[in-house]
Amino acid sequence: MAAQGRKNVHGKTGVRFKAAYTKSKHENKLRTLATTMVEHGSVTVTSGMVKELKSLTDHLITLAKRGDLHARRQAAAVLRSKEAVVKLFDELAKRFASRNGGYTRALKAGFRKGDNAQLVLVSLVD
Numbered sequence: 384m385a386a387q388g389r390k391n392v393h394g395k396t397g398v399r400f401k402a403a404y405t406k407s408k409h410e411n412k413l414r415t416l417a418t419t420m421v422e423h424g425s426v427t428v429t430s431g432m433v434k435e436l437k438s439l440t441d442h443l444i445t446l447a448k449r450g451d452l453h454a455r456r457q458a459a460a461v462l463r464s465k466e467a468v469v470k471l472f473d474e475l476a477k478r479f480a481s482r483n484g485g486y487t488r489a490l491k492a493g494f495r496k497g498d499n500a501q502l503v504l505v506s507l508v509d
Contacts, residue, residue, distance in 0.1 A: 417462065427505075433489050447471045448479065450472065458472070
């Protein structure tokens with residue numbers, strides 16, 4: 384008899400590895416990081432998340448520069464708090480009004496102590 388709670392079993396040998404990190408968890412983590420980025424101006428992440436986080440944050444700032452109701456609703460669908468949406472549209476849109484992209488900067492910040500993963504500081508450009 385197979386062990387209780389074992390999922391994704393295909394045949395006699397079964398599936399060797401089960402993905403522990405699903406797409407929904409990944410998207411939720413990106414949304415939370417983007418909200419933190421808007422609220423605080425910078426966030427430290429591992430090197431694997433940098434490209435996606437920069438892309439999402441740049442897209443949100445572009446929406447804020449557009450400034451219409453539809454853009455506000457699109458940004459609110461991604462960000463986790465109303466305060467972040469207000470800050471994005473009131474402060475950050477004015478701050479980056481003359482800039483045509485490249486709103487974020489990534490700087491290597493060493494390695495994490497526990498698992499030696501490379502950390503990167505992603506911040507908004509001044």
